[in-house]
Amino acid sequence: MNFRELANPHLFNVPIYEPGKPIETVARELGLDPRALDKLASNENPLGPSPKALAAMRRAIRAAHIYPDGHAVVLRAALARHHGVDIRNIVLGNGSEQILKFLGQAFLSRDSEAVMGDRAFATVRIAIQMAGAKVVEAPFRNHTHDLDAMRDAITPKTRLVFVVNPNNPTGTRVDNREIEKFLARLPEHVIAVFDEAYYEFLEKPPELVKWVREWDRKSEIRNPKSEGNRKSEIGNPKVVLLRTFSKIAGLAALRIGYGIAPVECAQALERARLPFNTNAIAQAAAIAALGDAAFFRRTLRLTETGRDWMEREFRKMGLEYVPSSANFVVVRVGKGRAMFEALQRRGVIVRPMDGYRMPEWIRVTVGTMPQNRRFARALAAELKAGR
Numbered sequence: 001m002n003f004r005e006l007a008n009p010h011l012f013n014v015p016i017y018e019p020g021k022p023i024e025t026v027a028r029e030l031g032l033d034p035r036a037l038d039k040l041a042s043n044e045n046p047l048g049p050s051p052k053a054l055a056a057m058r059r060a061i062r063a064a065h066i067y068p069d070g071h072a073v074v075l076r077a078a079l080a081r082h083h084g085v086d087i088r089n090i091v092l093g094n095g096s097e098q099i100l101k102f103l104g105q106a107f108l109s110r111d112s113e114a115v116m117g118d119r120a121f122a123t124v125r126i127a128i129q130m131a132g133a134k135v136v137e138a139p140f141r142n143h144t145h146d147l148d149a150m151r152d153a154i155t156p157k158t159r160l161v162f163v164v165n166p167n168n169p170t171g172t173r174v175d176n177r178e179i180e181k182f183l184a185r186l187p188e189h190v191i192a193v194f195d196e197a198y199y200e201f202l203e204k205p206p207e208l209v210k211w212v213r214e215w216d217r218k219s220e221i222r223n224p225k226s227e228g229n230r231k232s233e234i235g236n237p238k239v240v241l242l243r244t245f246s247k248i249a250g251l252a253a254l255r256i257g258y259g260i261a262p263v264e265c266a267q268a269l270e271r272a273r274l275p276f277n278t279n280a281i282a283q284a285a286a287i288a289a290l291g292d293a294a295f296f297r298r299t300l301r302l303t304e305t306g307r308d309w310m311e312r313e314f315r316k317m318g319l320e321y322v323p324s325s326a327n328f329v330v331v332r333v334g335k336g337r338a339m340f341e342a343l344q345r346r347g348v349i350v351r352p353m354d355g356y357r358m359p360e361w362i363r364v365t366v367g368t369m370p371q372n373r374r375f376a377r378a379l380a381a382e383l384k385a386g387r
């Protein structure tokens with residue numbers, strides 16, 4: 001027997017993620033100086049890490065020989081305070097992508113299904129398929145999740161429905177009232193998962209934490225401890241929120257994100273978590289970042305200015321783009337992969353979109369103004385050269 005025969009067969013259907021190309025890789029491939037390259041490919045924070053987080057990391061690294069707190073009590077308590085929930089509502093992941101994996105392990109199997117948008121963040125598909133479950137795709141409408149189509153895609157086998165809001169790569173958000181309508185009609189056997197990696201970039205964001213609190217409040221009333229684990233019929237939607245320190249806090253390399261979930265749900269996710277999934281340096285950095293509102297505001301201002309500027313440039317160039325609610329924009333350039341390669345040769349790394357069945361598009365992260373200008377100049381030059 002070979003390894004392939006021994007392995008779980010469903011793993012071989014899991015798609016392979018194409019990450020943003022690292023600066024060092026591109027530099028090596030093209031014989032360029034890494035310092036001469038700008039990476040606008042992974043929606044990272046162009047200001048770098050939160051300065052408060054950086055200081056905390058420097059302190060924490062001296063205790064690198066000590067195991068981290070496996071329950072991350074200080075960080076989880078800080079997050080609970082920050083969101084007005086209980087510490088038991090917070091589950092930490094090695095990046096919020098790991099919470100996707102926990103959700104798959106906790107709630108999916110080879111007999112179940114999960115619904116996602118056909119142009120939603122690709123890691124969602126990976127997490128579903130890793131759990132052996134069936135991916136049911138609901139078509140996007142106007143580059144956005146179509147919540148009616150998602151509702152229609154639910155079957156008795158559905159356990160999870162994923163809404164990425166704002167979505168990566170399209171940058172689109174779903175309307176707050178549409179979300180409430182969708183949740184009001186959500187069947188009892190389905191959990192709605194909102195990947196809110198770019199939440200902090202939203203104007204008038206949806207306030208879905210209330211559904212987490214509401215579930216806990218009602219489950220305490222309906223299931224007092226003396227009655228044991230009676231089957232609950234609470235009638236409220238089941239909601240899980242995913243957030244991350246990778247984007248607004250500039251801590252992508254540390255791999256730290258979290259889920260906000262009703263206590264019962266969080267307990268199931270905790271069972272899928274290995275004891276030391278987040279490291280002490282990341283925990284310390286995240287605690288400090290939570291107290292760095294000034295950095296979040298600076299990031300937001302830079303993003304809004306840069307995004308407006310970039311969208312204006314696209315209009316001037318006559319390019320179709322999707323108005324973005326996040327720190328990146330997708331723009332239609334003709335041959336997306338060829339443009340991605342051409343821009344790379346000019347020192348700007350972006351992301352081709354053929355993996356999302358958008359072969360004519362590229363996605364660019366909003367950088368600093370010098371980075372944005374360099375990107376726009378390179379793009380204009382390539383368009384002029386007819387590529």
Ligand SMILES: *Cc1c(COP(=O)(O)O)cnc(C)c1O
Binds near residue numbers: 094164168247
């Ligand atoms: C960047 C991103 C994340 C963040 O993932 P981490 O694992 O927390 O770095 C999650 N969801 C979406 C849609 C993203 O674009």
